[in-house]
Amino acid sequence: MTDPSSYRPARGSIPTDPGVYRFSDPDGRVVYVGKAKNLRQRLSSYFQDLAGLHPRTQRMVTTASSVQWTVVSSDVEALTLEYTWIKEFEPRFNVKFRDDKSYPFLVVTMGEKVPRALITRRERSKSDRSFGPYAHVWAIRETLDLLLRVFPIRTCSAGVYRRAERSGRPCLLGFIDKCSAPCIGRVSEERHRQLADGFVDFMDGNTGKWVADLKRRMANAAAEMDYESAARFRDDIQALDTVMSKNSVVLSEATDADLVALAFDDLEVSVQVFHVRGGRIRGQRGWVAELLDDSTPGDIMERALAALYEGTDTRAPQEILVSHQPTDPDAIRDLTGRRTTSIRIPVRGEKKDLLETVTANAVEALRLGKLKRSGDLTSRSKALEDLGEALEMQDAPLRIECFDISHSQGTNVVGSMVVFEDGLPRKSEYRRFSVTGEAARDDTASMHDVMTRRLKHHLKVKEQRASGELPTDPETGEKARFAYPPQLIVVDGGQPQVAAAQRAFDELGITDIALVGIAKRLEELWLPDEDYPLILPRTSEALFLIQRLRDEAHRFAISYHRSKRGRSVQESALDAVPGLGPARKRALLEHFVTVDRIRKAGEDELAQVKGIGRTLAQTIMATLAADQPGPAVNMTTGEILE
Structure with missing residues (x-):
């Protein structure tokens, strides 16, 4: 606990202008961000008698060890900078809005050469048009499916679009007329963009003109006795009416x-x-x-x-x-x-x-x-306090890192590190480790290697902080992530894994971080140099938190391992090609996606890939042709099977 008077700035040194201020802890981590019309008046209110402060403010000023401020020229600049800093630093004492769930949006990528409609829960480029958020993903899928009857714009990914361009064959939606198939030139890119503009215009609420236009075209088709076209326009009108009816009218039509x-x-x-x-x-x-x-x-x-x-x-x-x-x-x-x-x-x-x-x-x-148990502040605070007590730590561990190792029979060995701060995941701080060489021989060697690499970084950051230089990103110059020390490290495993991690601690002289392992068999905790495990009550909030950490580390490790294994399977099929190194393998797979597509490509197509000349293209074709399996044969009749 810090005494606020130890870092209180002189009153005369604080400007009276509007600005944004931030409190930081001894590790340089920002713990609170605020804005004020008068910085001197606002900051002075934090350094009065502790008894007169709100309990939450008391906790903040005794956690912090320094305060800095930035003067701005207007209130809107202060609001914008405050929002930016809260988003960047995620201070633990600020009100941090988090969605109670992630909401789906309907997005049209108007910034692309050939716009695409998609459903996503992620932030998109400002050049894209987003509609929503919708409460249910099925509702937005129904809306999109109905609108594609009238505005058949593409919904495929970039990879599917490129494959269709190369093959000259559209995807299923192109065959059933739910896509105008610009990939094969069925419509021009200009015409497709007109369809996308119409889609966006309808979703913007300008529905009347599109329904009126379809009714006019239906009447004209009926007058010319083109009843097939008239029926198609009638179905399109019904589709648009269905989309509009799904959104209940609550205010007058002119209300936004x-x-x-x-x-x-x-x-x-x-x-x-x-x-x-x-x-x-x-x-x-x-x-x-x-x-x-x-x-x-x-x-x-x-x-x-x-x-x-x-x-x-x-x-x-x-x-x-x-x-x-x-x-x-x-x-x-x-x-x-x-x-x-x-x-x-x-x-x-x-x-x-x-x-x-x-x-x-x-x-x-x-x-x-x-x-929601994980979102309950009281529950999480109790879990951290109980865990610190059980491990005989001086303070509750506010930052915990958990490590796991994943592999397939000793191949494609990877390690994962997940981070929980204040009992909640900080996914921006997760890290992945690829383990190779002698370190990949078994789980304990891999754990020692991963732990050594993490702790070396910890020592490097510690030296930078001691010299007054907080680590920054060399490319952007901004504060580097992965820069704060954990109070507790958890490893997935029992005595052997804990011993391997402790060996890395001892080799590097680390004594300021606690270490514990969790074994899956009985969910017991193993401490370094202990012959017997620590058993927490099954209803313990601390055990629940440790289990969440372990499961998250395992999930993260498995996802990385699967992606690495998938890439290695594709690349291994190209191992037999002489003169084809890792960089050229990756270039080929990025261009053609699969080995089967590389096998079917001609010499000219292969030579277009960066780093692949005509001689190497001929070698690739010859090698893959030799590896091509022969036709299946019925062993009884000798007949070649299709």
């Missing part, structure tokens, strides 16, 4: 609004958002966040809106209806780039009724969030 509501208790806040476009609910999403500071409802609403509109595809509508007024509405307007956006609390009518529905959803999400 986002409704944002908060629900609180002492530990957490729930945020729910309804996106209304053209009077219809087009999407819904929600977050649950732990209350780790003394933010007011206005502060939290401001941060929720910043998270909603800053750095995402979500565009601010004409109205933002909120349950709590944000602290600085003008800063939110500047952030969205729409100064005309109305941010208000509705007091009567249908908008007030709909906001009450959004609030009820927030209350229900908060209740369900409490049932």
Whole structure:
């Protein structure tokens, strides 16, 4: 515990301008980020008598050991920088919004030469158009399937598209007219982009003109007695009507609004958002966040809106209806780039009724969030405290790293490292290790190798920190990840694995990190140099946390091992080709995807790959042709089978 007076800056040294500040712990890790209109006034409030501070603020200032600030020119710059720093540093004492689940979006990749429609849960490029989020993935699949009748744009991946281009044959959707097949030239790229523009326009809510156009074309076809075309247009109209009917009308057709509501208790806040476009609910999403500071409802609403509109595809509508007024509405307007956006609390009518529905959803999400054990702050805090007590550590282990080894009968040996901070996974800090040579002979040698590599990095960072140089990324100049020391290292295994890891500790003189292993048989914990394991109660929160760590490390190791094994199987088929090294193998597989496609390629196609000349192309063709299995033969009749 740090005494805040030991790092309190002189009052006169703090500017009175607006700015953003951050508190850091002794390891240089940012633990809290805030913004203020007057930095001197705000920062001085943290260094008053501890008894007068909110308990969460007390915990923050006694965890930190330094404070820095950056002056900005406006409130909107302060809001943007605060959001950026919270996203970058993930401070443990900030309110961090995390989705209560990942939501699917319907995306059209308008930035590509041939746009593609896809369903994804990941962030996309700003040049793409996103629609959603949707509450259920099946709903968005139905929508996409119906719209492809009218706007048959491609939905295939880049690899499938390239294969179709090379083979001259479209995929299944092309055969059934759910894709216009630009890959084989059935339509031009310009015509395909027109279809994509129409798809986007319809999803933007401009539905009337497309339905009217189809009705006109149906009437013309019927007048010309082209009843087959008329029937097709009729089915297209029904498809569009079905898509529109799936989004319930809740407000007048001219209404574009986002409704944002908060629900609180002492530990957490729930945020729910309804996106209304053209009077219809087009999407819904929600977050649950732990209350780790003394933010007011206005502060939290401001941060929720910043998270909603800053750095995402979500565009601010004409109205933002909120349950709590944000602290600085003008800063939110500047952030969205729409100064005309109305941010208000509705007091009567249908908008007030709909906001009450959004609030009820927030209350229900908060209740369900409490049932999620891993998201319960009390449960996680107890698990960390119990674990530290059981292992006789001075403090609860706030950062834990867990290691596992995976292989197939001694081949393709890999190691995994997963990181939990404050009892939750930090996937950005996960690491993978490829183990080769003598270190791959068995599990204990592999564990020793992986642990040695990790601890050497730990010592390197420790030296940099002691010299006042926090490690940075050599390419970007930004703070490097993987830079903070763990308080506890867990290895997947029993006595042999723990002994191998401890040998790496001893060789490098590491004494400031605790070590423990977890064996699968009885879920017992093994400590270094102990003849008997530590048995935790089966209902222990600490055991539950260790099991989650072990299972996550195992999952991460298995996924890396499978990807490495898959690549090695493909590359091994090319081992017999003289003069074909690892780099050229990778180049061939990146271009042709499979060995079978390489085998079928001609000399000119092979020679187009970087590093493959005509002589080597001839060698590849001859070698793979010699390895081609002969036809299957019926051993009784001698007949060649198809």
